[in-house]
Amino acid sequence: MTAKNAFYAQSGGVTSVINASACGVIETARQHPDKIGKVYAGRNGIIGALTEDLIDTSQESAEAIAALRYTPAGAFGSCRFKLKGLDQSKAEYERLIEVFKAHNIGYFFYNGGGDSQDTSHKVSQIGEKLGYPITCIGIPKTVDNDLPITDTCPGFGSVAKYVAVSIREANFDVVSMAKTSTKVFVMEVMGRHAGWIAAAGGLATEEEGDGPHIILFPEISLDEEKFLARVDECVKKYGYCSIVVSEGVKNADGKFLSDAGTKDAFGHVQLGGVAPVIANLIKGKLGYKYHWAVADYLQRAARHIASKTDVDQAYAVGKAAVEFALAGKNAIMPAIVRKSSNPYQWEIGTANLADVANVEKKMPRDFITEDGLHITPACREYLQPLIAGEDYPPFVNGLPQYVKLKNIAVPKLLSTSFDLKV
Amino acid sequence: MTAKNAFYAQSGGVTSVINASACGVIETARQHPDKIGKVYAGRNGIIGALTEDLIDTSQESAEAIAALRYTPAGAFGSCRFKLKGLDQSKAEYERLIEVFKAHNIGYFFYNGGGDSQDTSHKVSQIGEKLGYPITCIGIPKTVDNDLPITDTCPGFGSVAKYVAVSIREANFDVVSMAKTSTKVFVMEVMGRHAGWIAAAGGLATEEEGDGPHIILFPEISLDEEKFLARVDECVKKYGYCSIVVSEGVKNADGKFLSDAGTKDAFGHVQLGGVAPVIANLIKGKLGYKYHWAVADYLQRAARHIASKTDVDQAYAVGKAAVEFALAGKNAIMPAIVRKSSNPYQWEIGTANLADVANVEKKMPRDFITEDGLHITPACREYLQPLIAGEDYPPFVNGLPQYVKLKNIAVPKLLSTSFDLKV
Numbered sequence: 066m067t068a069k070n071a072f073y074a075q076s077g078g079v080t081s082v083i084n085a086s087a088c089g090v091i092e093t094a095r096q097h098p099d100k101i102g103k104v105y106a107g108r109n110g111i112i113g114a115l116t117e118d119l120i121d122t123s124q125e126s127a128e129a130i131a132a133l134r135y136t137p138a139g140a141f142g143s144c145r146f147k148l149k150g151l152d153q154s155k156a157e158y159e160r161l162i163e164v165f166k167a168h169n170i171g172y173f174f175y176n177g178g179g180d181s182q183d184t185s186h187k188v189s190q191i192g193e194k195l196g197y198p199i200t201c202i203g204i205p206k207t208v209d210n211d212l213p214i215t216d217t218c219p220g221f222g223s224v225a226k227y228v229a230v231s232i233r234e235a236n237f238d239v240v241s242m243a244k245t246s247t248k249v250f251v252m253e254v255m256g257r258h259a260g261w262i263a264a265a266g267g268l269a270t271e272e273e274g275d276g277p278h279i280i281l282f283p284e285i286s287l288d289e290e291k292f293l294a295r296v297d298e299c300v301k302k303y304g305y306c307s308i309v310v311s312e313g314v315k316n317a318d319g320k321f322l323s324d325a326g327t328k329d330a331f332g333h334v335q336l337g338g339v340a341p342v343i344a345n346l347i348k349g350k351l352g353y354k355y356h357w358a359v360a361d362y363l364q365r366a367a368r369h370i371a372s373k374t375d376v377d378q379a380y381a382v383g384k385a386a387v388e389f390a391l392a393g394k395n396a397i398m399p400a401i402v403r404k405s406s407n408p409y410q411w412e413i414g415t416a417n418l419a420d421v422a423n424v425e426k427k428m429p430r431d432f433i434t435e436d437g438l439h440i441t442p443a444c445r446e447y448l449q450p451l452i453a454g455e456d457y458p459p460f461v462n463g464l465p466q467y468v469k470l471k472n473i474a475v476p477k478l479l480s481t482s483f484d485l486k487v
Numbered sequence: 488m489t490a491k492n493a494f495y496a497q498s499g500g501v502t503s504v505i506n507a508s509a510c511g512v513i514e515t516a517r518q519h520p521d522k523i524g525k526v527y528a529g530r531n532g533i534i535g536a537l538t539e540d541l542i543d544t545s546q547e548s549a550e551a552i553a554a555l556r557y558t559p560a561g562a563f564g565s566c567r568f569k570l571k572g573l574d575q576s577k578a579e580y581e582r583l584i585e586v587f588k589a590h591n592i593g594y595f596f597y598n599g600g601g602d603s604q605d606t607s608h609k610v611s612q613i614g615e616k617l618g619y620p621i622t623c624i625g626i627p628k629t630v631d632n633d634l635p636i637t638d639t640c641p642g643f644g645s646v647a648k649y650v651a652v653s654i655r656e657a658n659f660d661v662v663s664m665a666k667t668s669t670k671v672f673v674m675e676v677m678g679r680h681a682g683w684i685a686a687a688g689g690l691a692t693e694e695e696g697d698g699p700h701i702i703l704f705p706e707i708s709l710d711e712e713k714f715l716a717r718v719d720e721c722v723k724k725y726g727y728c729s730i731v732v733s734e735g736v737k738n739a740d741g742k743f744l745s746d747a748g749t750k751d752a753f754g755h756v757q758l759g760g761v762a763p764v765i766a767n768l769i770k771g772k773l774g775y776k777y778h779w780a781v782a783d784y785l786q787r788a789a790r791h792i793a794s795k796t797d798v799d800q801a802y803a804v805g806k807a808a809v810e811f812a813l814a815g816k817n818a819i820m821p822a823i824v825r826k827s828s829n830p831y832q833w834e835i836g837t838a839n840l841a842d843v844a845n846v847e848k849k850m851p852r853d854f855i856t857e858d859g860l861h862i863t864p865a866c867r868e869y870l871q872p873l874i875a876g877e878d879y880p881p882f883v884n885g886l887p888q889y890v891k892l893k894n895i896a897v898p899k900l901l902s903t904s905f906d907l908k909v
Contacts, residue, residue, distance in 0.1 A: 075663070078664070079660055079663050079664060081656070109666040109667065112666065112667070136659070137656050137659050137660065138656075138659035138660040138662070138663040139663035139664070140663070141663075142662075142663050142664075142666055143663050143664055144664075144666055144667040144668070145664075145667045145668050146667055226885055229885070229886055230791055230886060230887060231785045231788075231789070233886060233887065233889070234503070234559050234560075234785065234788035234789055234790060234791065234887070234889075235783075235784045235785055235788050237558070237559050237560035237788060237889060238501055238559065238560040238784045238787065238788040239784065240560070240564075241497070241501050241560040241561035241562070241563075241564050241565050242500070242501060242561070242565055242566075242567075244531040244534065244564055244566055245531065245534070245566040245567045245568055246566070246567050247784075250784060252785070268885070268886065269886065338760070338763055340781075341760055356783050356784055357781070357783060358781055358782060358783035358784060358785050359762075359779070359780055359781045360780060360782070360785065361657075361778050361779060361780035362657045362660045362661065362669075362672060362778055362780060363653045363656065363657055363674070363780050363782065363785075365660065366653075366656035366657050366659060366660040367653070367656055368656060369652055369656065369792055370791055370792070372885060374885075449884060449885070452884075452885035452886070453884060453885040454885065455879070455882055457877070457879070460877055462871060462874075462875060463648055463651070463690070463794060463871070463874035463875040463876065464651055464652060464655060464690065464691065464874070465652060465655065465656070467655070467656075467659060
């Protein structure tokens with residue numbers, strides 16, 4: 066049997082460590098030339114497979130591939146494109162098979178979050194349903210930390226660290242200005258449906274009085290009165306109030322606060338930005354001077370302050386994906402299994418893609434304090450090891466030196482094309 | 488002659504390295520117990536002097552003072568409070584003398600930006616005008632980099648590094664998503680009147696196609712048509728467009744864009760946030776999907792990614808301030824003198840406070856490209872050494888360990904109080 070080639074793609078929102086998973090996949094595949102030929106990456110994710118736009122990673126040096134470990138974002142391009150079910154969109158799957166067959170692809174590694182693992186799961190079925198044998202392994206990735214089964218999702222720990230470090234630093238700033246200036250600081254973070262990222266801000270609170278004093282989760286609808294009373298209490302007690310708010314926080318009617326009214330000069334509803342909404346609410350009701358920040362992509366791209374735990378796990382799931390494939394496993398995803406929190410010990414296990422697809426893991430209620438405004442010790446115990454350790458990229462002239470790959474296309478072998486309808 | 492005590496205060500917006508200057512002052516003063524008694528810090532800046540609320544820094548251990556070198560923000564509290572002229576507000580100066588006399592203070596070290604150096608200058612005149620001899624040394628600090636004479640201002644280099652690193656990382660993110668998602672990214676940075684911080688984002692551009700593709704400066708009023716044409720060109724040419732915008736950018740009528748129209752649900756003009764205004768403009772005119780970030784305090788508090796050059800210079804100006812005072816100099820400010828850019832060499836010189844007060848150094852026109860949308864090679868040569876080198880704080884459990892001082896008050900000796908009218 067000649068070695069089959071592998072297809073690897075990055076999917077959905079990128080993270081500061083998804084390339085570390087790519088590094089794990091490619092470095093491990095290179096150690097098994099007898100079983101895996103070349104690793105072809107999809108240019109812009111699964112779109113690259115559908116359009117036969119494959120990147121030949123064998124043209125990248127060992128140094129360049131090693132540099133992926135410390136380079137943020139998606140080195141091959143990612144996409145937001147979800148395959149429909151086999152019944153609704155058979156043409157897409159037939160096209161995948163056409164491309165895979167043409168390029169002798171026998172392994173499919175798909176690096177993404179919930180939607181992407183749904184895609185992995187669907188692709189894993191084409192062996193049986195469409196008669197094309199392919200080994201299909203999902204690789205977990207999402208800053209939202211909302212995949213089931215795996216203890217955490219690579220990408221999350223680094224965002225968590227960024228948020229905890231940033232709010233700690235901002236707290237030092239605000240407390241030193243509060244006497245005559247800013248008394249309220251609001252930092253908006255990602256997490257449309259799950260409050261894991263916002264929760265991470267809570268790690269900065271170590272002693273009585275430390276900010277953030279309030280965390281607003283998407284899981285808890287905003288009780289304006291209780292919230293404002295707490296803001297006022299903090300300003301009076303600690304001199305300032307520091308708030309981390311998830312972009313997905315909702316009001317009592319279940320509407321996103323970020324959609325709840327801010328309009329621009331033309332009367333258009335302004336998209337995004339719950340921090341200014343919260344800040345204006347406080348200013349309007351309590352009169353305190355505020356500042357607000359929206360970290361947006363900075364938080365999930367911040368490789369310079371990545372968590373070493375997270376980088377190690379991102380690499381490990383990539384490596385394990387290849388090892389599982391070589392061991393003949395299929396339709397699974399490497400999962401992080403926590404053996405103990407203190408000292409932190411973890412290992413790689415497996416999750417069935419069927420069990421991962423379309424399941425969203427929200428914050429357990431007992432990770433949020435009874436008043437809904439902060440995290441509990443149980444949450445802290447869960448989160449703490451995930452931000453542990455630093456893993457600085459190399460710097461030259463004051464700037465991190467991230468790698469840009471050559472991304473040389475594999476020559477097309479098909480005369481057919483495919484209409485993506487994106 | 489018995490040793491006189493020294494007064495040190497932090498003033499105005501804090502930075503990630505102003506405590507490094509405090510460290511330089513206190514460590515150097517401690518080496519000269521024959522000439523300088525205790526260093527008393529003003530709690531919340533000059534307010535601490537006016538209200539006789541002094542902090543006894545001699546009660547802090549050598550370790551705690553050393554830790555100031557890597558602790559962001561103002562360890563003794565800062566304030567936004569400007570002394571009026573001696574003619575308009577003689578009572579304030581007489582109060583200062585009353586407090587200084589009571590606590591045997593013979594040295595006045597004032598760590599701040601333009602307004603603060605104006606205050607330093609005024610205080611330096613009380614020896615002659617009000618008959619109280621005091622040695623008065625200003626210590627430069629401002630993220631805005633707008634003080635004259637000194638080549639750069641401690642605090643700026645670290646913000647510059649934060650901005651350049653952050654926009655580089657965000658660019659990697661956006662370029663990997665642009666095929667099917669975000670095509671325009673807008674990052675808002677500080678700098679109400681001078682574009683130095685926005686300019687620093689330009690350091691991330693090293694090769695053709697690298698973002699940021701556009702920088703909007705407060706010195707150049709926004710030409711909407713030209714700007715939008717350039718955004719469109721970048722998206723078509725590079726697949727995405729990355730923009731750094733100064734909070735102080737103005738429209739053709741000279742109005743701040745951030746004030747130019749966004750209203751909340753109650754019809755209030757929304758304060759701050761030029762990034763969403765720019766993003767909405769692009770969405771409205773060109774239709775591109777966008778994301779935006781407002782770093783706000785995160786940028787000036789980000790000690791975790793401070794510039795080593797900046798930390799060294801912040802410490803050096805604090806140290807020099809004490810040395811100049813001991814050498815009998817008065818009414819001056821240590822200034823950073825650039826000897827050469829490549830290799831970067833600098834030394835400490837002096838500036839007369841009279842020449843520093845109330846002068847604002849804006850970006851020279853030849854630091855901005857002719858089209859007004861990026862930086863020139865001359866600007867790059869100036870900025871590059873200022874972000875060079877990393878100087879990471881110690882981390883424990885994944886978080887930077889910044890020091891909180893005991894800040895023990897010096898017992899009050901006066902029976903009088905002072906009405907601040909803040």
